[in-house]
Amino acid sequence: MTGLRIGIDVGGTNTDAVVVDSGGLVLAVHKTATTPDVLDGIRAAVAAVLTEVDPAAVTQVMLGTTHPINAVIRRQDLAKVGILRIAAPATLSVPPLADWPSDLADVVRGHVRIIHGGHEYEGSEINPLDEVAVRAFAEECRDQVAAVAVTGVTSPANPDHELRAARIITETLGPAYPVTMGHEVGGLGLLERENSAVLNAALRFVGEGIVNALDQVLRTHRLTADIFLTQNDGTLLAAAEAARKPIMTIGSGPTNSMRGAAHLSGLADAIVIDVGGTSADVGLLVDGFPRVSAMAVEIGGVRTNYRMPDLISIGLGGGTVVRAEPELAVGPDSVGYQLVNRARVFGGDTLTLSDISVLAGRADIGDRDRAAGIAPSLVDAAIGWVDDRIQVLADRIKAARRDLPLVAVGGGAHLIPGSIPGVSQVYRHEHAGVANAIGAAIAEVSGTVDRAFQFSDSSREACLDQAKNAAIDAAVRAGADPGRVRITLVNEIPMAYLPGASARVQVKAVGPLMERR
Amino acid sequence: MTQITLDDVEDLALGAVVLGTGGGGDPYLAKIMLREAISRHGPIEVVDAADLDPDGLLLPIALVGAPTVIVEKFPNGGEAEQVLRALEGHLGRTGVAVLPLENGGMNSLFPLVVAAELGLPCVDGDSIRRAFPQIELTLFTLAGLSTTPMTLADVKGNYVFFDTVDNAMAEKLARACAVEMGMMAVMSAYAITAGEFVEYGANGSLTYCLEIGRRVRAVQRGEPGAYEEFLRYCEAEVVFTGKLVDIERHTTGGWARGTVTLEHLDDPARAMRVEIQNENLIAFEDGEAKVTVPDLITLIDTETAVPMTTENLAYGQRLHVLAMPALPQWHTPAGLALAGPRAFGYDLDYVPFGGAR
Secondary structure, three states: OOOEEEEEEEOOOEEEEEEEOOOOOEEEEEEEEOOOOHHHHHHHHHHHHHOOOOHHHEEEEEEEOOHHHHHHHHOOOOOOEEEEEEEEOOOOOOOOOOOOOHHHHHHHEEEEEEEEOOEOOOOOEOOOOOHHHHHHHHHHHOOOOOEEEEEEOOOOOOOHHHHHHHHHHHHHHOOOOOEEEHHHHOOOOHHHHHHHHHHHHHOHHHHHHHHHHHHHHHHHOOOOOEEEEEOOOOOEEEHHHHHHOHHHHOOHHHHHHHHHHHHHHOOOOEEEEEEOOOOEEEEEEEOOEEOEOOOOOEEOOEEOOOOOEOOEEEOOOOOEEEEOOOOOEEEEEEOHHHHHHHEHHHOOOEOEHHHHHHHOOOOOOOOHHHHOOOOHHHHHHHHHHHHHHHHHHHHHHOOOOOOEEEEEEOOOHHHOOOOOOOEEEEEOOOOHHHHHHHHHHOOOEEEEEEEEEEOOHHHHHHHHHHHHHHHHHHHHHOOEOHHHOEEEEEEEEEOOOOOOOEEEEEEEEEEOEOOOO | OEEEOHHHHHHHHHHHHHHHOOOOOOOHHHHHHHHHHHHHHOOEEEEOHHHOOOOOEEEEEEEEEOHHHHOOOOOOOOHHHHHHHHHHHHHOOOEEEEEEOOOOHHHHOHHHHHHHHHOOOEEOEEOOOOOOOOOOOOHHHHOOOOOOOEEEEOOOOOEEEEOOOOHHHHHHHHHHHHHHOOOEEEEEOOOOEHHHHHHHOEEOHHHHHHHHHHHHHHHHOOOOOHHHHHHHHHOOEEEEEEEEEEEEEEEEOOEEEEEEEEEEOOOOOOEEEEEEEOEEEEEEEOOEEEEEOOOEEEEEEOOOOOEOOHHHOOOOOEEEEEEEOOOHHHHOHHHHHHHOHHHHOOOOOOOOOHHHO
16 A cells, blocks of 8 residues: 555644545544644654554655744744835835734844835836845844845735845845745735735744654654645645745644545535534535635734635533533533543533533443433533524524535534534534544645736636636646646636726635655 | 824724725725824824814825725825925915815825824814715815815825816826826825815714724624614614625726625525625615615624625625715715716616615
8 A cells, every 4th residue: 555644733732643545545543632842742643643554655744733823822933034125115104013013023023124126016116126225134134133034015916026135135145044025925915915924934943843843753753755734725835845934834723624524524515513622613615625714814913814714613612511500501611621531421520511412312422320410401401502503603604595514523523413404414424533634634735826917808818817827837836736736716806996907816726736656 | 172092093994994885995004004103193183174274274185096006005104295295385375284085994094194294183074974986076076176286196206286177087187197106196186274174074074983983893892782872873774684695896997896795684585785886885675776875885794893895795794784874965966966876877866765864
């Protein structure tokens, strides 16, 4: 057997690892607690699943991890960044990092300069790039910063000034100062793209650290597999790219979970409810990918233009505390990771939704007798509360009224009833508890385009084709099988208020990884 | 006289989206600019035009262009001073206060930034009390005032002075010029005195915007009775509550047109269609117009009470369709001829809704 993939998901509570074969069949599963040094958990999980398969058959390892987001939230291990904006005289009214939390800005802000250059919306120069200023900036950064972020106005449409500035900086300082270019990590929206570029540069040590450490883990097992990290959109970044662009991996957890649900159920359009210990998250699968939120997301208090899965969360989980007096009250507090000692069925003294689920016959965990003595009327009332909430959640996430199937995943999935109004069928799977690691293991690669186009009505199709081809090329460069790449997103947003047909066009192409060998 | 402080910025931005009726641009960037300006120059004085010398010259100001471009290439901060100094030079007079031209979207906040930079107060008012997409759609045009003298400046330092025969021509020329300026420019037009503004302008609209924002925030905090108070203050009606099931966008002749379809939350047989041309213009239920321009149509999330710009709409959102009356001047025959449904190309008459009757 060959072509096996290890998928690893590091979450806040658990680190999960799975092995799947090239057909997507799950061969091994391991769940372990996330450790203070996250790598210990990864090491343990990989060691455990490798006892069940032939390590020599493993060709690819995919990791989704909370390392980068934790680094930003805790302001730890972040590099000082030299920040160059190519825009003057435009944009001088708002300096870089203007809207950042001040403590984070203080940690990250190295040298800052706004220089002449950048492009108009149709791609022509606002001003020529001030190369002398780029060199001066580079010299000022020497020994003062550990990484550089370069962002030019309208660089998604024309990256020329960013590319030239990056080349000059590398010529001046050498490769020890990695340069992040805005067009590599963000779409239209200068401040958001600049924020992403600066965060990415600040995460250089974290990115390199993850890739190197995972490499070490694989070496101990004598694996020569290729390493990938999962991105926010559920597709893969090769190790070298991930080390350079850690920001692209910062929110992959929920996406992996939903992609795993799609894989386990075989459904492309479905509601997914992930019930954990404390909360339930509902999302919507459209064509096999999570529907994304319309709102820009903040990372550690910094606005970016990344789109994350559109999730609705409520306080309903396996550890949610149930009180009978003075009247039925469910949650919102939870025993969380202490479920395994504090729930009644596990010998504890706290009544939880897991106990209710056991008594209602939905779950078969722990010792049912330990929860005996709970009034059937209380069980009925609590399970009724759960069913109402699940029904509302399922309905809220749907875009249209027609019935949709629902995939139940996560450790608390047993709480989800077998029949729900508005839901055509409830899918469960024995591996639903590790859907996130499975989502990482089966991830594909992608290429994206996000730029402004100007077109008369006659050339609109040609522009869209050009964007689609550019996205497909990018996916193939990222390792996709050229014969199996497909366009998964075409978004055309007209520009308001001024004549001339101009639109922002976003296109994504996705395809399975080319088999190695 | 009141002051705008850092604490007011968030509320103003929320009110700005409500008065933007889907258009006018996301005020996020203007919000950062305003915070920067207040941090640098201190709180900004806001004055009633009636408290100024009636002969005092007001300095009208607005940011014009495509919101999608402005988020890439935003002002350098010197454009407004350039257009206003040019205006003062032309008139041979010095202004006493900055006057917002529009109150909705980015332009609810931008004039405050200009006031801070020039060290002048900002007038509590504007020329519309909502967002409109063309420079001639103002109460000033209704009052027979001219856009001339009008000036436009770009980020590079180019500036153009316009002397036009009528306000519609001013709009055409300004639009053509803004395109050449890279779809982002700062404009001054309709220079008038404080006395004229008291008579013809939308007095108190800045306070109105701020108070709307405060009430939206109270709703977002979940304060009891906050929704009722918000609706009462705006004289607004919830004409429909539904789930966004379809959104279609396209561009024709410089207009970002679109249609949003909502399916009623309680009665799936009911559907509402909102027609968009940069702003939300007409709300139809079963082919019948329920709310029409110049009244305001604002979509607001039922769960989070976030008012929505057109760019932020997405499938599955649950939204209230709010109808808010425009100022009474817009309901006159002249007001409707200038900015009623027919002025935007719809073959239908203005339909008053409850709050506007």
